[in-house]
Amino acid sequence: MDSPARAKLLAQPPMMHDLAAHAMQHLILAGTALGAALLLGAPMGAICARSGLLRGPLLAAAGIGRTIPSLAVLALMLPLLGVGVPPAIVALALLAIPPILVNVDLGIRAVPAAALDAATGLGMTARQRFARVVAPLALPVALSGVRTAATETIASATLATFIGAGGLGDDIVRGLQTGNDPLLFAAAATVAMLALAVEAGLGTLVSAMEARR
Amino acid sequence: MNYLATHPAEVLSLALAHLELVAIALAIAFAVALPLGIVAAGASRFSPWLIGALAALYTIPSLALLAVLVRWLGLGATPVVVALILYAQFMLVQGVVTGIRGVDPAQIDAARGLGFSERQLMVRVALPQATPVILGGVRIATVATISIATLAGYVGARSLGTLIFNGLTLHQNQMLVAGSVATALLAICADAGLRALTRLSEARLR
Amino acid sequence: MSGATIGFDDVGVRYADADGDALRGVSFDVASGEVVAIVGPSGCGKTTLLRTVNRLVEPTSGAVLIDGVDVRTMDAVALRRRVGYAIQAVGLFAHMTVAENVGIVPSLLGWPRDRIDRRVDDLLERVHLDPKRFRDRRPRKLSGGEAQRVGVARALGGEPGVLLMDEPFGAVDAIVRAALQDEVTRVVRDLGTTTLFVTHDVHEALRIADRICVMNGGRVEQLDAPAAILANPATDFVRRLFEGARA
Numbered sequence: 001m002d003s004p005a006r007a008k009l010l011a012q013p014p015m016m017h018d019l020a021a022h023a024m025q026h027l028i029l030a031g032t033a034l035g036a037a038l039l040l041g042a043p044m045g046a047i048c049a050r051s052g053l054l055r056g057p058l059l060a061a062a063g064i065g066r067t068i069p070s071l072a073v074l075a076l077m078l079p080l081l082g083v084g085v086p087p088a089i090v091a092l093a094l095l096a097i098p099p100i101l102v103n104v105d106l107g108i109r110a111v112p113a114a115a116l117d118a119a120t121g122l123g124m125t126a127r128q129r130f131a132r133v134v135a136p137l138a139l140p141v142a143l144s145g146v147r148t149a150a151t152e153t154i155a156s157a158t159l160a161t162f163i164g165a166g167g168l169g170d171d172i173v174r175g176l177q178t179g180n181d182p183l184l185f186a187a188a189a190t191v192a193m194l195a196l197a198v199e200a201g202l203g204t205l206v207s208a209m210e211a212r213r
Numbered sequence: 214m215n216y217l218a219t220h221p222a223e224v225l226s227l228a229l230a231h232l233e234l235v236a237i238a239l240a241i242a243f244a245v246a247l248p249l250g251i252v253a254a255g256a257s258r259f260s261p262w263l264i265g266a267l268a269a270l271y272t273i274p275s276l277a278l279l280a281v282l283v284r285w286l287g288l289g290a291t292p293v294v295v296a297l298i299l300y301a302q303f304m305l306v307q308g309v310v311t312g313i314r315g316v317d318p319a320q321i322d323a324a325r326g327l328g329f330s331e332r333q334l335m336v337r338v339a340l341p342q343a344t345p346v347i348l349g350g351v352r353i354a355t356v357a358t359i360s361i362a363t364l365a366g367y368v369g370a371r372s373l374g375t376l377i378f379n380g381l382t383l384h385q386n387q388m389l390v391a392g393s394v395a396t397a398l399l400a401i402c403a404d405a406g407l408r409a410l411t412r413l414s415e416a417r418l419r
Numbered sequence: 420m421s422g423a424t425i426g427f428d429d430v431g432v433r434y435a436d437a438d439g440d441a442l443r444g445v446s447f448d449v450a451s452g453e454v455v456a457i458v459g460p461s462g463c464g465k466t467t468l469l470r471t472v473n474r475l476v477e478p479t480s481g482a483v484l485i486d487g488v489d490v491r492t493m494d495a496v497a498l499r500r501r502v503g504y505a506i507q508a509v510g511l512f513a514h515m516t517v518a519e520n521v522g523i524v525p526s527l528l529g530w531p532r533d534r535i536d537r538r539v540d541d542l543l544e545r546v547h548l549d550p551k552r553f554r555d556r557r558p559r560k561l562s563g564g565e566a567q568r569v570g571v572a573r574a575l576g577g578e579p580g581v582l583l584m585d586e587p588f589g590a591v592d593a594i595v596r597a598a599l600q601d602e603v604t605r606v607v608r609d610l611g612t613t614t615l616f617v618t619h620d621v622h623e624a625l626r627i628a629d630r631i632c633v634m635n636g637g638r639v640e641q642l643d644a645p646a647a648i649l650a651n652p653a654t655d656f657v658r659r660l661f662e663g664a665r666a
């Protein structure tokens with residue numbers, strides 16, 4: 001880093017130093033939780049779409065999961081897993097599973113029956129049919145669920161500060177408590193930009209995919 | 214869980230305070246969203262911008278927006294109600310727009326042909342048929358605002374979130390669990406109730 | 420590529436959740452390169468019969484033979500790649516281009532890229548779609564008639580010895596349908612592909628088929644050349660079905 005930029009950075013109020021680190025923390029928190037939710041939620045959605053038996057209970061559970069306020073889910077981790085990053089990741093992952101599960105199910109079930117019939121009739125194995133027809137056709141809808149989950153996870157990760165998991169919520173809370181308005185506004189703006197950027201980025205990806213059809 | 218049994222009156226009073234915040238905010242929000250949605254439904258140029266802006270607003274994490282509102286409006290119920298009104302707009306306006314646009318065009322055409330004024334068309338044909346979709350928007354907005362209203366407990370207003378935050382600071386797990394469970398139940402009940410209402414309004418259209 | 424022969428030997432089908440038989444005692448042979456139309460009222464078992472050939476439906480009794488071999492002894496997936504399949508709903512894959520759709524079976528068969536490309540262009544030309552204009556189009560951008568043409572080209576992709584078509588022109592308007600009937604029959608005759616063609620339109624059957632198989636209630640009422648069916652309907656049912664088509 002050249003010296004004028006360095007001098008400028010040092011001239012900022014000390015709390016601002018942490019902002020970049022907390023933003024990184026925030027992204028890691030949300031990203032890890034989202035990754036775990038994808039790993040669990042996508043297969044669960046696929047099972048939902050196939051199994052008449054499990055579909056009802058899984059969708060009902062997802063519906064209830066979507067309804068429970070995120071602060072309640074985060075707080076409930078405390079007696080179970082204590083404070084810090086791991087319980088926050090568990091809570092955020094639990095919150096992100098329902099929108100992913102629901103949209104994967106929706107996307108797979110929206111694949112036209114004629115396309116499935118044609119795929120089988122043309123000699124695709126069950127695996128090929130899933131990889132070449134079902135998954136790509138379901139992808140835009142599934143991805144829009146991931147987009148919802150990602151935006152919600154970034155928002156909920158702000159509340160992770162209350163169970164000691166750090167992130168940009170730390171700066172908002174500290175700014176509010178110490179009357180440090182620059183810190184408060186900078187942190188609020190950063191987390192808002194993160195959420196909007198993810199929402200817009202994944203939104204653009206989804207529309208680009210749909211436009212190709 | 215014990216806390217629920219030992220302090221039923223306090224939990225009930227906080228639940229009512231929680232509902233009061235949500236009800237006041239949603240009443241004001243709906244009074245804004247209905248005309249806004251009606252205008253947007255008929256203005257295809259304007260509506261994507263409006264809905265896009267409201268969606269962006271909805272995307273802002275609630276703690277961030279609430280904290281900024283507190284610096285501006287002070288502690289207490291006011292910043293919470295303002296935040297809830299702002300967040301609810303997206304789902305409410307979208308419900309109104311989608312509901313109105315979904316009305317069978319043949320019926321709109323028939324009503325025009327029978328000599329309905331634009332106002333009569335809206336009040337007697339479009340809105341009644343759009344009711345289930347509008348109620349769907351109200352349901353999602355209610356669940357979202359119940360969730361955000363938990364933060365009232367952090368900025369000096371009363372809600373079930375108060376139990377969660379007091380539990381966190383006082384290291385009282387039972388209080389915290391009681392607050393979380395009561396909040397979850399409140400959201401689940403509101404969701405179920407509004408779902409039933411939506412179904413009822415659908416059934417009336419058949 | 421010459422067409423395979425098909426044999427139906429006392430084929431019966433009863434669906435698990437149905438009380439009656441969908442097919443009963445169906446027996447007939449189709450010669451190599453022959454075009455046979457299957458006609459009959461809705462629900463008489465036409466689709467079921469067609470789908471026994473590529474094992475999308477397994478007969479509960481009897482056997483289906485291709486080139487004299489019982490299809491049950493073949494791997495279902497390998498069998499389907501040798502048997503073309505086109506349906507009324509077309510079922511083009513929306514995320515693939517026209518060329519990718521037509522080339523899907525060759526690609527499943529592991530053909531090299533350039534052979535697939537040549538095959539795709541050849542087939543598109545045969546169904547009167549200019550490869551230059553249509554190769555890279557998405558299915559959504561096709562008219563109903565164009566989509567059906569692509570569906571037929573896709574069914575022929577893997578150089579199948581047998582082509583199965585289930586009301587492939589049922590959803591297009593009359594003028595386009597007439598053009599498609601002529602084009603498609605010419606293509607399969609040029610290629611020598613043995614073709615089973617389901618339709619509920621007797622005029623279509625008369626126009627395209629070497630022989631017509633008339634079905635009713637899961638049974639074959641009559642199987643004969645168009646002229647013979649018109650001249651000597653075997654039953655009252657056949658007579659009524661073709662009444663008015665005589666002119």
Ligand SMILES: Nc1ncnc2c1ncn2[C@@H]1O[C@H](COP(=O)(O)OP(=O)(O)O)[C@@H](O)[C@H]1O
Pocket residue numbers: 434435436437441459460461462463464465466467468
């Ligand atoms: N998957 C199925 N399960 C149960 N019954 C079926 C199924 N498919 C077809 N059927 C029944 O079998 C009979 C023949 O159907 P189908 O072969 O589709 O007739 P067509 O193609 O001549 O209209 C009908 O009575 C139909 O209801």
Ligand SMILES: [Mg+2]
Pocket residue numbers: 465466467585
């Ligand atoms: Mg049929």
